[in-house]
Amino acid sequence: MPKMIPVTSPLLPPLEEFIPYLEEIWRSKRLTNGGPFHEQLESALAEYLGVEHICLFSNGTLALVTALQALRITGEVITTPYSFVATAHSLLWNNVKPVFVDIDPLTNNLDPRRVEEAITPATTAILPVHCYGIPCDVEAIQKIADTYGLKVIYDAAHAFGVRQNGTSILKQGDLSILSFHATKVFNTFEGGAIVCPDKKIKQRIDYLKNFGFADEVTIMAPGINGKMNEIQAAFGMLQLKHIDSALAQRKRIFERYQRALTGVNGIQLLHVPDHVDWNYAYFPILVDESRFGASRDELYDRYRARDIMVRRYFYPLITEFPMYRSLPSGDASRLPHAHSISSQVLCLPIFPDLSFENQDEVVDILLSASGG
Numbered sequence: 001m002p003k004m005i006p007v008t009s010p011l012l013p014p015l016e017e018f019i020p021y022l023e024e025i026w027r028s029k030r031l032t033n034g035g036p037f038h039e040q041l042e043s044a045l046a047e048y049l050g051v052e053h054i055c056l057f058s059n060g061t062l063a064l065v066t067a068l069q070a071l072r073i074t075g076e077v078i079t080t081p082y083s084f085v086a087t088a089h090s091l092l093w094n095n096v097k098p099v100f101v102d103i104d105p106l107t108n109n110l111d112p113r114r115v116e117e118a119i120t121p122a123t124t125a126i127l128p129v130h131c132y133g134i135p136c137d138v139e140a141i142q143k144i145a146d147t148y149g150l151k152v153i154y155d156a157a158h159a160f161g162v163r164q165n166g167t168s169i170l171k172q173g174d175l176s177i178l179s180f181h182a183t184k185v186f187n188t189f190e191g192g193a194i195v196c197p198d199k200k201i202k203q204r205i206d207y208l209k210n211f212g213f214a215d216e217v218t219i220m221a222p223g224i225n226g227k228m229n230e231i232q233a234a235f236g237m238l239q240l241k242h243i244d245s246a247l248a249q250r251k252r253i254f255e256r257y258q259r260a261l262t263g264v265n266g267i268q269l270l271h272v273p274d275h276v277d278w279n280y281a282y283f284p285i286l287v288d289e290s291r292f293g294a295s296r297d298e299l300y301d302r303y304r305a306r307d308i309m310v311r312r313y314f315y316p317l318i319t320e321f322p323m324y325r326s327l328p329s330g331d332a333s334r335l336p337h338a339h340s341i342s343s344q345v346l347c348l349p350i351f352p353d354l355s356f357e358n359q360d361e362v363v364d365i366l367l368s369a370s371g372g
């Protein structure tokens with residue numbers, strides 16, 4: 001019986017390498033609240049990623065919620081329906097109304113041409129997602145934001161380490177959010193971060209993630225408990241030692257898929273633009289049923305029957321969930337590209353220790369499904 005092949009598998013360095021970190025925590029008895037590993041990881045990540053400041057969080061969703069609170073976002077925010085549901089949920093947690101606009105079918109990211117027409121007097125910000133780690137059209141988005149006086153917060157949960165023209169994509173906009181969830185390229189079991197440009201906003205965010213404490217007796221706002229603990233931070237330090245080889249391995253797997261699947265009738269691969277140092281976070285394909293000879297869901301069922309955990313990511317769209325369905329901007333007729341891609345997408349397994357043998361099995365199933 002062949003073993004199950006997951007769609008992703010966490011970067012998990014050898015256990016014995018983690019033991020000294022744990023011993024250090026036991027010695028110091030500092031378990032959380034900005035301990036030594038927390039401090040180390042904030043500066044090590046800022047340096048590795050090439051950004052000014054990092055505020056660590058216990059997960060990416062609390063980082064998103066806090067980023068919006070830190071910038072005092074109210075009213076309406078323009079965002080994408082083609083994302084993980086936490087993107088839109090972070091708006092509801094801030095009593096902000098999401099306004100959905102369609103994506104550009106080439107990048108799967110918010111289409112700047114659709115953003116402008118969705119702006120109303122209540123709009124205060126844009127919340128785009130660098131979907132699959134492919135950069136948004138950051139220049140066009142910033143231009144609109146500057147024209148209308150809007151903030152830009154990037155959900156960069158997929159974009160760890162991504163650079164465009166040699167500069168971190170995480171420096172774009174007012175703030176960017178990372179997720180270090182187990183399924184992401186870089187993980188701390190659960191975890192996340194806000195990337196911020198200056199010390200002043202970092203200070204505010206650091207207060208907000210610790211209940212709003214500015215000092216022992218001062219609460220500056222109704223903050224949340226979003227702190228990353230020392231075990232997570234220590235694991236992050238260990239991950240950092242392994243991240244470059246993990247990214248190189250992802251690249252190798254990506255290129256093998258590319259060689260095997262380019263030109264298969266009815267299968268469209270992700271477009272990675274020039275001048276982008278990508279992180280090979282996902283391997284999405286689009287299945288055009290009429291040309292491929294089988295539907296996306298037929299292919300999905302074939303994989304699942306062989307215990308290969310491919311994922312329809314993102315399906316359903318955020319706008320199909322009950323708390324978003326009734327919003328006028330969520331109407332399917334306004335989001336044709338998002339709907340079309342959501343009905344065709346399938347993410348194939350990609351992770352650093354995916355064996356070439358298992359990868360070949362994934363490829364063979366796809367090729368044999370072609371033509372029905």
Ligand SMILES: *Cc1c(COP(=O)(O)O)cnc(C)c1O
Nearest residue numbers: 059060061084086157179180181
């Ligand atoms: C993973 C993810 C999140 C949420 O991050 P968590 O760390 O799981 O809370 C938010 N947005 C996107 C696009 C994600 O993929």
